Amino acid sequence: xxxxxxxxxxxxxxxxxxxxxxxxxxxxxxxxxFLIVPPVEAExxxxxxxxxxxxxxxxxxxxxxxxxxISGEVKSVVTSIPxxxxxxxxxxxxxxxxxxxxxxxxxxxxxxKVEGPLWRMSGTYSIIVxxxxxxxxxxxxxxxxxxxxxxxxxxxxxxLSSGQNFDLDYSITGGQVKSIVVxxxxxxxxxxxxxxxxxxxxxxxxxxxxxAKKSSNSDESFLVFVDGDEITSFQEGNSDYEYRVLDxxxxxxxxxxxIIGTTVIPEFENVSSLILVLAVGLVIVFTVLxxxxxxxxxxxx
Numbered sequence: 001x002x003x004x005x006x007x008x009x010x011x012x013x014x015x016x017x018x019x020x021x022x023x024x025x026x027x028x029x030x031x032x033x034f035l036i037v038p039p040v041e042a043e044x045x046x047x048x049x050x051x052x053x054x055x056x057x058x059x060x061x062x063x064x065x066x067x068x069x070i071s072g073e074v075k076s077v078v079t080s081i082p083x084x085x086x087x088x089x090x091x092x093x094x095x096x097x098x099x100x101x102x103x104x105x106x107x108x109x110x111x112x113k114v115e116g117p118l119w120r121m122s123g124t125y126s127i128i129v130x131x132x133x134x135x136x137x138x139x140x141x142x143x144x145x146x147x148x149x150x151x152x153x154x155x156x157x158x159x160l161s162s163g164q165n166f167d168l169d170y171s172i173t174g175g176q177v178k179s180i181v182v183x184x185x186x187x188x189x190x191x192x193x194x195x196x197x198x199x200x201x202x203x204x205x206x207x208x209x210x211x212a213k214k215s216s217n218s219d220e221s222f223l224v225f226v227d228g229d230e231i232t233s234f235q236e237g238n239s240d241y242e243y244r245v246l247d248x249x250x251x252x253x254x255x256x257x258x259i260i261g262t263t264v265i266p267e268f269e270n271v272s273s274l275i276l277v278l279a280v281g282l283v284i285v286f287t288v289l290x291x292x293x294x295x296x297x298x299x300x301x
Contacts (some may be wrong), residue, residue: 008270008299012105015128020113024027031129038181051075051138051201052075052076052136053072053073053074053075053129053133053136053137053138054072054073054136054138055070055071055072055073055127055129055130055139055140056070056071056072056140056228057069057070057071057127057140057142057276058071059142060100060142060143061141061143061144061145062114062121062144062145063114063141063144063145064114064115064149065113065114065115066113066114066299067111067112067113068111068112068113068114068142069109069110069111070085070110070111070112070127070129071107071108071109071110072107072108072129072138073106073107073108074102074107074108074131074136075105075106076106077102077103077104077105077106078132081102081131082099082101082102082128082146083099083100083101083102083108083129083130084096084097084098084099084129084131085098085099085110085127085128085129086098086127086128087112087125087126087127088125088127088128089118089119089120089121089123089125089144090121090123090124090125091121091128093118094118095116095118095119095125095225095293096112096118098110098112100223104132111214114144115197119144121144122142122143122144122145123143123144124141124142124143125142125143125144125235126139126140126141127139127140127141127142131208135233137159146180149173150171150172150173150202151171151172151176151177152169152170152171153169153170153171153177153178154167154168154169154170155167155168155170155179155180157180157181157182157189157209158181158182159182159184159209160206162248166206166208166209167206168180168203168204168205168209169203169204170191170201170202170203170204171201171202172193172199172200172201172202172250173199173200174195174196174197174198174199174200174250174251174252175193175195175196175197175199175254176194177191177192177193177201177248178193178194179191179192180192182209182210183258186258186260186261187209187210187260187261187263188258188260188261189203189205189209189210189250189258189259189261189264190256190257190258190259191203191256191257191258192255192256193250193254193255193256193257194255194283195250195251195252195253195254195255197216197251197252198249198252199248199249199250199253199259200247200248200249200250201247201248201249201250202237202245202246202247202248203245203246203248203259204243204245205243205259206242206243207241207242207244210259210261210263211261211262211263212244212261212262212263213261213262213263219244220235220261220262221258222236222244222246222259222260222261223259223261224246224248224257224258224259224260225256225257225258226248226250226254226256226272227254227255227256228256231248231249233249234246234247234248234249235247246259255296
């Protein structure tokens with residue numbers, strides 16, 4: 001008896017077929033998720049978009065009176081559209097606004113002097129440039145230091161020993177001058193000040209009020225004391241035959257400046273005047289005596 005098996009006639013349970021198919025699908029899905037790298041987002045593959053406008057300045061820090069150079073470039077120039085430049089203070093208040101024409105190659109440059117009543121506070125300022133649409137704009141920041149505005153005036157200084165009055169011109173930054181007096185005993189000039197910050201006291205001293213001379217009669221340097229301490233950081237400006245000009249640095253808290261010279265001229269002017277009076281008197285007396293002798297001399301007949 002021969003046994004034979006025909007595979008074509010074999011019977012497979014439908015439930016088994018379904019189970020095998022499910023396993024095959026799960027295996028293929030797992031293999032696919034493991035081998036295939038997730039696609040990179042299209043946005044990350046895009047090249048970076050170049051800025052349509054750029055702006056820069058020549059420094060990071062400006063003081064009052066400085067010249068600021070604002071420059072930059074526009075990528076797409078449109079005829080008749082101006083470039084707007086705005087400068088904002090730390091509180092976003094507008095301190096300067098201006099419109100300029102961009103060159104044909106897209107470049108622009110503008111000098112601006114840092115001055116005016118709107119520049120009131122120190123801190124970080126912003127420059128915003130805009131070309132036509134709001135999205136075509138750029139910004140740059142800088143620091144502004146509000147230096148003290150000089151205070152100028154004239155003190156009438158009286159020399160008590162001679163009674164003479166002298167006008168002394170001065171200017172000061174960082175504080176105020178309360179008084180200026182001459183001290184003949186110490187051959188000095190004393191200024192009482194109220195310094196609130198670092199600055200400079202500028203004095204134009206008449207030579208007839210106070211001077212400093214060497215034995216050769218050439219100018220000698222003054223001795224300068226601030227609150228009792230001698231300083232050498234002062235500078236002498238364009239002095240002439242009438243005035244000595246001094247620039248004396250001050251800092252917060254300084255209260256007294258003493259400038260010591262070698263001569264207080266009014267003190268010696270009294271002696272000079274007295275000598276002059278005596279000389280004139282002697283001349284008069286001599287003249288009178290001479291005339292008297294001539295009149296009393298006997299005549300020879």
